[in-house]
Amino acid sequence: MATVHHWTGLETRALRLALRLSVRAFAEHLGVAVATVSKWESKRAGTAPRPDTQAMLDTALGRADVSVHVRFETLLSEMASPARHLAQPAPGPRLWEYESWAEDLERVGVALSRQKFAFADSLLNRWLVRFQARELDDKGLYLFARSTALLGDLKRDQGCLLGPLSAQHSYAGARAVFVQLGIPRRIAQLDLSLAVVTEMSGKLEIAARHYETLAVDDRLSRRDRARARLWVGTALSKNGRHDYATRVMRAAIRDFEDLTEPDDWSVAHQKVALARRGAGDLDQALHFIDVARGSGNTDSPMERVRLDTAHGHILLSDTATRDDGLRVLDQATHTAARYGLVHQLRSIEGVRAMSEGLAGPLRR
Structure with a gap:
C-alpha cells in the first residue's frame, strides 16, 4: 500500500485524481476550502499542507481501496518526472480513465432519463473539470x-436555454469539438439539439425551417430524421398551423411504427393530440392523448409531466371537463416542482x- 512521508501539492493532486473527485468534491472530502486545494495544485511541489491537513490526507489515502492506491502510485510517478514537473497542464487520461469516463456517461444517460439532475x-x-x-x-x-x-x-431539461451556462452554450461547444474531430453524424445531432433550443425559446418559424432541413439530412439516422419531422409539426402547431402540423406528425408516427420505436410513437401521439386541440377537434384530441397515455414511458417524471400537461390542456378546452383538467395540471405541477423541471x-x-x-372555451 502507498504511503506518503511528506505531502506537497503534487501528492494531493495525485490523490484527488486517484479518487476520481473534482476539486470541489475533494475539498469537501477533506473538509477544507476549494481555494486551498486549488492553491496546492497550482504550486505542486512548491507548497505543503499544514500538519493537521497532512494527517487528514494520510487518513484519506489509508482508507482508500487497492485500486485507488495503484492509480495514486502511477499518477505520482508520472507527475514526478522532470517533464511533468515543468509542464503546467494536467496529464491527459490514462487507459483506465477512458473506460471509467465512458461508464460514467452511460450512468449520466440513465440519470437524465429519471431527472436525477x-x-x-x-x-x-468529474471529467469536464478534470481535463x-x-x-x-x-x-x-x-x-x-x-x-x-x-x-x-x-x-x-432544467429550462436553462440561453446564456453562458446554458443548453445552447453547451451544445455549441460540443458541436465545435465534433467539427474538429470530423464526425458528421454527431454534428447533425447537435444541430438538431440546437433547433430544439430555438423552438423552446419561442422562435418557432426559425426552428421549423431548421427541422425541415434536418428531416432530410442524410447525416442523421432514420430515427433522428423522423424526430426532426415530428418537431417540424410541433413548431407549426405552436404557431397556429394545426392541420398542416397534424399531417406532418402523422407521417412521423408511421416512421416510428416502421422503426419499432414505442417511446417516440407515444410522444408523437401526444403532440398530435395538442395539434387537434388547437384545431378545435376535441374528440380526436382526446383519442390521441388516450393512446399516448396508454403507451407512454411513465417511469420518466419528465414524460409523466408532459402527458399530464397535454391531457390537462385538452380537458380545460371544454367547460364540462374543466375541473378535471385543473386537477390533472395540479398533479403535473407537483411532479415538475419535485424534480426541478422549470421549463x-x-x-x-x-x-x-x-x-x-x-372568452369562449371550445366545446365538443
Whole structure:
C-alpha cells in the first residue's frame, strides 16, 4: 500500500485524481476550502499542507481501496518526472480513465432519463473539470464532446436555454469539438439539439425551417430524421398551423411504427393530440392523448409531466371537463416542482393563463 512521508501539492493532486473527485468534491472530502486545494495544485511541489491537513490526507489515502492506491502510485510517478514537473497542464487520461469516463456517461444517460439532475451533473463535472480539451487526444476529445452535449441535455431539461451556462452554450461547444474531430453524424445531432433550443425559446418559424432541413439530412439516422419531422409539426402547431402540423406528425408516427420505436410513437401521439386541440377537434384530441397515455414511458417524471400537461390542456378546452383538467395540471405541477423541471412549470402556468383568458372555451 502507498504511503506518503511528506505531502506537497503534487501528492494531493495525485490523490484527488486517484479518487476520481473534482476539486470541489475533494475539498469537501477533506473538509477544507476549494481555494486551498486549488492553491496546492497550482504550486505542486512548491507548497505543503499544514500538519493537521497532512494527517487528514494520510487518513484519506489509508482508507482508500487497492485500486485507488495503484492509480495514486502511477499518477505520482508520472507527475514526478522532470517533464511533468515543468509542464503546467494536467496529464491527459490514462487507459483506465477512458473506460471509467465512458461508464460514467452511460450512468449520466440513465440519470437524465429519471431527472436525477444533481447526480448527472456531478458525474459530468468529474471529467469536464478534470481535463482541458487542448490536452486530450482524439478519444479523449470524443468523450469530452459527448460529456458537453449531455450537459446541454441537462441544462435544457432544467429550462436553462440561453446564456453562458446554458443548453445552447453547451451544445455549441460540443458541436465545435465534433467539427474538429470530423464526425458528421454527431454534428447533425447537435444541430438538431440546437433547433430544439430555438423552438423552446419561442422562435418557432426559425426552428421549423431548421427541422425541415434536418428531416432530410442524410447525416442523421432514420430515427433522428423522423424526430426532426415530428418537431417540424410541433413548431407549426405552436404557431397556429394545426392541420398542416397534424399531417406532418402523422407521417412521423408511421416512421416510428416502421422503426419499432414505442417511446417516440407515444410522444408523437401526444403532440398530435395538442395539434387537434388547437384545431378545435376535441374528440380526436382526446383519442390521441388516450393512446399516448396508454403507451407512454411513465417511469420518466419528465414524460409523466408532459402527458399530464397535454391531457390537462385538452380537458380545460371544454367547460364540462374543466375541473378535471385543473386537477390533472395540479398533479403535473407537483411532479415538475419535485424534480426541478422549470421549463415544464412555465408551460403549465402558460396553459393555466391561456385557459383563464379564453372568452369562449371550445366545446365538443
